[in-house]
Amino acid sequence: MKLFISVIFMAGLGVRMTKGDPLLIVENLKAYYPSKKGLIRAVDDVSFIIREGECVGLLGESGSGKSSMALSIMGLFERVARFAAGASSDPELRKAFDKGLQGEVDKPGLSGKVSFRGKELTKMPQEELIKIRGKEISLIPQGLGHALNPQHSIGHQTAEPIEVHEEEVRLLELKKKVLEYLGVVQLADAGLRFVLDPGCFSGGESQRILIAMALIAGPYLVIADEPTSALDVTMQREILNVLRMIKEEFDVSLLLISHDAGVIAELADRVAVMYAGKILESGAAVQMFHNPQHPYTMGLMSSFPTIAMMQIKAGKKPRLRGIPGDPPDLANIPSGCPFHPRCRYVIDLCKEKIPEDREVEPDHHIRCHRWGEISEE
Numbered sequence: 001m002k003l004f005i006s007v008i009f010m011a012g013l014g015v016r017m018t019k020g021d022p023l024l025i026v027e028n029l030k031a032y033y034p035s036k037k038g039l040i041r042a043v044d045d046v047s048f049i050i051r052e053g054e055c056v057g058l059l060g061e062s063g064s065g066k067s068s069m070a071l072s073i074m075g076l077f078e079r080v081a082r083f084a085a086g087a088s089s090d091p092e093l094r095k096a097f098d099k100g101l102q103g104e105v106d107k108p109g110l111s112g113k114v115s116f117r118g119k120e121l122t123k124m125p126q127e128e129l130i131k132i133r134g135k136e137i138s139l140i141p142q143g144l145g146h147a148l149n150p151q152h153s154i155g156h157q158t159a160e161p162i163e164v165h166e167e168e169v170r171l172l173e174l175k176k177k178v179l180e181y182l183g184v185v186q187l188a189d190a191g192l193r194f195v196l197d198p199g200c201f202s203g204g205e206s207q208r209i210l211i212a213m214a215l216i217a218g219p220y221l222v223i224a225d226e227p228t229s230a231l232d233v234t235m236q237r238e239i240l241n242v243l244r245m246i247k248e249e250f251d252v253s254l255l256l257i258s259h260d261a262g263v264i265a266e267l268a269d270r271v272a273v274m275y276a277g278k279i280l281e282s283g284a285a286v287q288m289f290h291n292p293q294h295p296y297t298m299g300l301m302s303s304f305p306t307i308a309m310m311q312i313k314a315g316k317k318p319r320l321r322g323i324p325g326d327p328p329d330l331a332n333i334p335s336g337c338p339f340h341p342r343c344r345y346v347i348d349l350c351k352e353k354i355p356e357d358r359e360v361e362p363d364h365h366i367r368c369h370r371w372g373e374i375s376e377e
């Protein structure tokens with residue numbers, strides 16, 4: 001079933017742009033929040049673009065700032081960070097959020113620019129953002145356990161994005177649309193089970209329901225935050241198939257966030273590799289998986305057997321090696337290049353100076369002092 005196949009078309013009040021046009025532009029984004037340990041630099045001077053119709057994979061280990069990036073785009077960062085930092089119950093942290101940390105050069109909060117379809121989201125008041133969130137940009141959140149409300153039927157919850165954004169919807173039409181989208185994500189017996197509450201559904205089924213909720217209002221951009229991480233291997237495969245079908249048959253762009261390079265390799269057209277709040281390398285997926293050039297990307301790609309298999313098929317000789325050590329604490333990021341304590345190519349300069357973001361070829365960015373000098377051994 002091809003739902004949308006035209007390159008340019010009218011959708012409700014919005015006009016889709018041409019495939020390949022910039023849809024979301026993130027420029028020098030910083031998202032910091034205070035904690036008892038100090039300032040957490042969750043997103044630290046990040047820039048990237050998502051174009052119409054493409055899937056960008058955001059890859060990185062846990063705690064690299066990927067979910068904070070998703071929340072920043074959705075305009076939810078401050079609200080969630082306040083809660084996560086315990087700022088609602090701790091007067092000191094609340095003060096730090098409101099005024100900035102004493103003695104810190106940087107302040108908690110969001111800075112930089114996020115533009116979506118020509119509108120600057122970072123300057124938009126929450127009343128305006130609410131009209132975009134769930135309708136033009138939607139989120140498939142991480143963590144199935146608390147993503148669905150246990151007290152409402154899944155039919156009711158799937159309908160919610162439409163009820164929130166459209167003033168007059170007839171009940172019959174709404175039910176038809178809910179069943180249509182639960183059908184799109186292949187929820188078994190949706191016509192009989194849409195009146196049940198989330199407790200009656202498995203993890204894989206709950207993920208399908210969340211995908212239907214993210215799609216039902218016809219968004220331009222869907223952010224899928226670790227959509228397979230809570231699932232077993234068989235279910236992961238099924239959810240990836242659903243996401244692939246959405247990518248191919250809906251005219252929607254995807255930001256796919258995962259710590260698993262195998263998941264990103266399945267769907268992404270371009271990949272951005274995140275570490276300690278920064279994007280260390282970004283470029284076309286083929287380039288990133290077959291010929292990674294940043295030492296961290298090289299390490300990541302040598303950590304996943306699925307990527308090694310991909311490289312073997314492409315006639316390369318991969319080596320499963322992994323990366324020594326652990327990702328840094330975001331409240332205590334190493335000086336210079338944040339990857340230097342784990343990097344096999346480190347030199348003195350790396351410990352002193354943060355590498356600049358360089359466009360080393362069209363659409364291929366790297367932050368490494370030694371780019372061009374090193375290659376994978």
Ligand code: SF4
Pocket residue numbers: 294295296337338339340343344345346347350355367368369370371
């Ligand atoms: S800048 Fe230095 S430490 Fe950082 S990745 Fe490059 S070589 Fe390694």
